[in-house]
Amino acid sequence: MSAVVTAREVAASVTDPELPMLTLEDLGVLRDVRVEDGTVVVTITPTYSGCPAMATMRDDLVHRLHDHGWDDVHVRVSLSPPWSSDWITEHGRQALAEHGISPPGRAPQAPTVINLLPPRRPVTCPRCSGGEVELISEFGATACKAMYRCTACLEPFDHVKEI
Amino acid sequence: MADHDSVYDGLLGSDDSQWAFGTDFEDPLAGVDTTIPSGADASTLGAYCLMLGDDALVYAHRLSEWTSRAPDLEDDIALANIALDLLGQARLLLARAAAADPGLVPELPADSPVPPEDALAFFRDEDAFRNVRFVEPDNGDFAVTIVRLLVFSTYRLALLQRLVSSTDAVLSAIAAKGVNEVTYHRDYAGRWFLTLAQGTDESRRRLLAALDIVWPLHDELFRAHPIEHRAAEQGVGVDPASVADEVDVLLEQVFGVSAVERPQVQPSGAVSGGTGRDGRHTEAMGRLLAEMQVVARAHPSGRW
Numbered sequence: 001m002s003a004v005v006t007a008r009e010v011a012a013s014v015t016d017p018e019l020p021m022l023t024l025e026d027l028g029v030l031r032d033v034r035v036e037d038g039t040v041v042v043t044i045t046p047t048y049s050g051c052p053a054m055a056t057m058r059d060d061l062v063h064r065l066h067d068h069g070w071d072d073v074h075v076r077v078s079l080s081p082p083w084s085s086d087w088i089t090e091h092g093r094q095a096l097a098e099h100g101i102s103p104p105g106r107a108p109q110a111p112t113v114i115n116l117l118p119p120r121r122p123v124t125c126p127r128c129s130g131g132e133v134e135l136i137s138e139f140g141a142t143a144c145k146a147m148y149r150c151t152a153c154l155e156p157f158d159h160v161k162e163i
Numbered sequence: 164m165a166d167h168d169s170v171y172d173g174l175l176g177s178d179d180s181q182w183a184f185g186t187d188f189e190d191p192l193a194g195v196d197t198t199i200p201s202g203a204d205a206s207t208l209g210a211y212c213l214m215l216g217d218d219a220l221v222y223a224h225r226l227s228e229w230t231s232r233a234p235d236l237e238d239d240i241a242l243a244n245i246a247l248d249l250l251g252q253a254r255l256l257l258a259r260a261a262a263a264d265p266g267l268v269p270e271l272p273a274d275s276p277v278p279p280e281d282a283l284a285f286f287r288d289e290d291a292f293r294n295v296r297f298v299e300p301d302n303g304d305f306a307v308t309i310v311r312l313l314v315f316s317t318y319r320l321a322l323l324q325r326l327v328s329s330t331d332a333v334l335s336a337i338a339a340k341g342v343n344e345v346t347y348h349r350d351y352a353g354r355w356f357l358t359l360a361q362g363t364d365e366s367r368r369r370l371l372a373a374l375d376i377v378w379p380l381h382d383e384l385f386r387a388h389p390i391e392h393r394a395a396e397q398g399v400g401v402d403p404a405s406v407a408d409e410v411d412v413l414l415e416q417v418f419g420v421s422a423v424e425r426p427q428v429q430p431s432g433a434v435s436g437g438t439g440r441d442g443r444h445t446e447a448m449g450r451l452l453a454e455m456q457v458v459a460r461a462h463p464s465g466r467w
Binding site for chain 2: 046048049050051052075076077078079080081082083113114115116117118119136137138139140141143147161163
């Protein structure tokens with residue numbers, strides 16, 4: 001039983017390649033860690049279908065677990081249920097904000113009409129905490145982020161999108 | 164030091180994740196139950212997934228051509244992100260097609276490391292592609308791209324929302340992820356449509372011209388192929404005709420706000436009695452595939 005905890009602790013400490021202030025557990029992509037007959041089976045889920053970081057996550061998990069003496073590691077992908085930004089932990093949200101990235105609000109319900117207005121989110125500037133911000137683009141440097149600018153301190157910043 | 168601190172780490176040694184045909188998992192469906200649901204037959208499910216996968220693959224490639232050429236950096240990034248989402252959906256759908264019906268996958272040299280979904284993407288000829296012709300034509304100007312993206316993402320979102328209830332657990336899971344992604348694509352296109360319609364005389368002129376360019380292939384989206392019919396009857400798929408009214412209403416809302424009329428143009432006809440779902444494509448398709456496939460075909464056993 002303690003071995004399970006250890007493997008899980010190792011897996012949970014691996015960081016995300018694109019948001020290195022977050023562990024895979026903080027990001028909510030680490031779904032399960034179990035030990036079956038000496039094999040560690042780790043289940044992760046992609047944030048977006050085309051997330052290019054999955055292979056790096058897999059490699060990092062395998063190498064970290066190898067470093068801690070787990071020779072036989074198997075990483076599986078789980079597609080269902082789909083990842084939601086609601087799965088980012090409270091600790092993860094704090095880490096994002098401390099690193100200048102605005103954490104996501106609540107994930108939206110499935111819309112029925114085409115939203116022709118820019119989305120209104122209660123976003124605050126992660127640098128100056130100002131509430132006056134403007135959306136620059138709904139798509140950012142990675143699939144999971146939008147770009148904002150603070151109209152008080154004028155700094156641009158990333159916002160992790162609700163999904 | 165974390166492994167990903169150096170991008171060169173994985174290039175040294177024999178790490179098989181860094182090979183020519185992608186750098187992702189060997190099997191994107193590893194650990195996923197790919198049993199064929201009862202009431203469905205494997206060849207129908209495979210052919211149906213191929214259609215949905217080819218729509219996403221071909222359109223992803225087309226949209227990715229905007230990379231480094233969009234009107235501004237934000238839209239460059241947006242279109243690249245949308246293409247990436249669709250490419251991810253394509254990968255899962257083609258992997259699902261290959262798992263359901265391995266007979267779909269082209270034969271490659273015995274030493275080839277190419278996984279089935281890449282063999283489908285890079286080693287099929289034009290007449291084996293089952294995408295709708297709507298996604299093939301050249302991007303045109305930004306207005307043409309936006310009109311096509313609005314129509315396609317509205318259509319695809321309506322399909323994916325229903326496919327969440329597919330009796331195939333894999334297709335259902337792929338659809339559920341896709342719904343979240345395509346909602347962003349549709350809203351992006353809708354906002355730009357309105358902006359172009361209400362922008363300058365020139366942007367409005369281009370938008371109206373774009374509607375006439377895009378519309379002739381619109382009807383084909385909603386004409387069910389026998390495979391789509393059968394997939395719907397078996398509970399794994401959705402009859403595209405069943406989403407036509409909903410898509411129509413959604414587009415009319417955007418047209419109304421934008422003070423734009425629905426285009427009155429003749430639909431493109433069939434070619435030798437067939438359309439994209441039959442493997443009959445537009446002239447643009449061959450050039451698109453040539454660019455997409457040339458490197459893979461030159462190195463069918465390649466690793467790097």
